[in-house]
Amino acid sequence: MFSILLTADDVQASEKYVTVTAERLSIYENQNGQLVEMGHLLKGMEYGVIAESGNWLEIQYGDRRAYILKAATTSSDGKSIIKKSGNKKEVGAIEVTEDTTIYDNATGALIPFGVMKKGVSYPVINDLGNWLEVHVAGRIGYIHSSTTKKIFSPADRYFKVVRDNVPIYENRNGTLIEVGRVVKGMDYERVKDIGNWHQIDFGGRTAFVLKQATEPSAGKAVTWQGNVAGKYSLQAKEDATIYDNSTGKLVPFATVKKGISLNVTNMSGNWIETIVGNRKGYIYIGSVTFLPTDVVNPKTVYTYTQMQRDLTILEKMYGDFLEVHTIGQSVDGRHLYAVKLGKGKKEIFINGSHHAREYISTNLVMEKIDQYAYSYARGTKIGAYHTRTVLDDTAIWFVPMVNPDGVSLVQLGHKSAKRPQDVLKMNGGSTNFASWKANVRGVDLNKQYPANWNNLCCNARYPGPENYKGTKALSEPEAKALYDFTLKHNFRAAISYHSSGEILYWYFKQQGSQLQRDEKLARKISNTTGYSMVPKSASGTGGGYSDWFISTQKMPAFTPELSPYAGRQPVPLKNFDRIWKQNVTIGLMVASEMK
Template sequence: KGQTYPRIRDYGNWHEIQFGSKKGYIHKLSTVPAIKFGQKKVGQSKTNIGTFVALKNAVIYDNSGKKLVPFATISKNIEYPIEVPYGNWVKIHIANRVGYVHKSDVKVSLKKQAKPGNLVNPNQVYTYEEMVRDISELEKAYPNLISKRIIGQSVDGRNIYAVKLGKGKTEIMINGSHHAREYITTNLLMEMIDVYAYAYSKNLRVDGYPVRSILNNASIWFVPMVNPDGVTLVQKGHRSAKNPAYVLKLNGGSTNFAAWKANIRGVDLNRQYPADWYRIAGNTGRPSPQNYKGPRPLNEPEAKAMVNFTLSRNFKTAVSYHSSGEIIYWHFNTPKQHEVRDRKIASMIASKTGYRLVPPSNNPSGGGFTDWFISTQKKPAFTPEVAPYVGNRPVPISYFPSIWKKNQAIGIMLADEAYKNRNTR
């Protein structure tokens, strides 16, 4: 009583609600309409790793606030799918919400082939809110291996997170979602964190790489979503912005933001970095869904946060993931003495992914994060485009298994390479 739930649809005298892999129905006479839904609707889990049977009427708790709040009960002897074990608790999805049930109240049966790294579900349209929650859960699950830092805030006030994975002093950085419609790169980075952490805890290998020994020597800093406002705009529309009328105007009045690349002010963040900024080609000259470089370098808080964070560390290598083309940019006015080194690492990435190296003569005109890193830090940086070209829209989530297969080892491979060559750069 008193709890609020999202429904799937109206069903005559009933509300239809998702319960595990089944539908549930609640009679309308037992409810009143909710003016506002306090909890975030999360949808149905797609990563069930087993089931439990309730040993008694098992209470389900919401832990999104400062204290546990009971919001559902699963009756004795009912079997229900599990998303992931969580200390003394089991995480489930129930009534389109995340819930936790105490292990003492249930009998758990895990699938024999539970996949490593069970906290992140990358096979979904992955939101900023999902990322924030998963970062918190990963930090709790691996407190001695994972830590987070807020490196800045977006125009609309969303936190920009950096996540450190590893114990070593040699550090590399991997970032994603500079461009709003390219949010599948966040899925990739969050899955890397999840799988590498699990492999570390179990002393497993990823594609032959001994994760524990590598992460004892090196650390990977991930910035999974550089442009949280833009990603949210593409996924949820103009009402997600603090100034909906402004983004609607920039988008020509259309409520379809699938093609949007910029931040919420209409500035392309990957044209904001001070690397040949004044010679950038194709600039729109005004705020736009894509390609506007802004009034000056580092005018936008997201790009400024990335530069300040990078300068606060000693990253040996940087990777900025983008989404469309299956190519790798690796060269930007690179001095001759670094070409052989950088091409060798780029070729390592190409051999794992199958992506084509872009010849130096075909480089973009500047302003990108890796352009800036290469030219100012004098160290290797790479921009892999992870999917086949799909046009001006987000890469379909159905592409993710293939993207993951090609890129699963890239982070740990580059951490290993950086440690082995730490004294040469």
């Protein structure tokens, strides 16, 4: 199509006017050298003229130049035109769905002065509901909105769906595949205008909605989300509804088809959050499964809340071979989570964060769960170990955070505790809890186990940041939960991760064949990690989880200190890559060694 578009300076009151003398004066547009009728003007009415061109007069017709026959007009002064077309900004565009009368309303009465032909597209300068204001040949006119439909310009950001059950398509190698649906009456933001299609973000996918089923929208009906990257992905187990909750009420605004995957941006209880058309949407957790991917970010200050979220995702993602259990509660009521990974009848046990400031051990344990599960799902190896083979023979149980109250104190401060004034007092009034090891009652959980507990040395006299063993063994619910959990199982080995020193505790009064077996495995762990084996003469005097496990379960237990010595503070996160490289295979190695 060829047309001459008007500039801003053209769209203004003309200095030349004519009066139409024919009963019906056609308006033409020059489309590729051919005159195409776009409408007509009425006899006796005055109009503004832009220029003369031979036998033709050029007039302004919306955002273009159109033509009328000069012989069907006579020159006039334009005084009858009360409202002339000034330089008004366009607010949208329409297509005329039937031949439509254009009215003047300057006097308060509707006076016809022209007709737009069916199929003509036209810019609108004001939307008054039932009436649309337009520029026509130097004057302001009005057309009834019932005879039009809104159309899009490339600059339009939002659209409203105007039909039922409108599909969302994905373009797969030139073939349109339906991946979901949008809902009539709902607004969406588009990424770009592509011919007859809107391109939208559909949960991280590039998808398309047919323009013909939509109209332009101001986008005021929803709170727009902005660009949010998805951390992991879900797959719909059935055609699943996506709800808007911006008003506090669940309102359906899209569906995703069975088998289609979308990115997940967050979780809230039983609801999965994703983004569709730049709107935050929620899908019920029971209607989806999670696709295997990295979940845990171990290079961050890893909180109890983040651990809860990640465990929920991991269980949904790997439910065939990963289980999450609650084995007790902390003093402040936080759950103590145990994770079973694998299907084997034999079992080993790994735990972290007995000590609050040593929460890097939770980062390590959670990353093990994440990477071992991912490897199992994909059927790959980690180091020399085929993960699925190991975990089909031996299940690994993990308790990632034995001391969630203490970890929260170190990371979030005294206000994370139910009794903040009590922990402040135990901390000497300081709000800096970086050196805190104990639980929220000021008891060192790794001095709580009944292994030579009565004879422990080097104890603090009162509850506080570190080294207070409590009033009796297992006085603290966290230690008692781990104790009871262990007795319900027949673990072949245990690893209790601590954080600082790159050494390996392994000995607590073993003798004979038990000593030989445990020392052999300790040497293998030492050779893999590079951690020095602590001499028997310098080993612990009791009270620790590994001490108790060795003495009562008669099976090997190890306490690796993960990082180069960091002092009385959390291990720097920059050390995690080194820690991971040293320990990535340890769980699989110990599991494969225990016959």
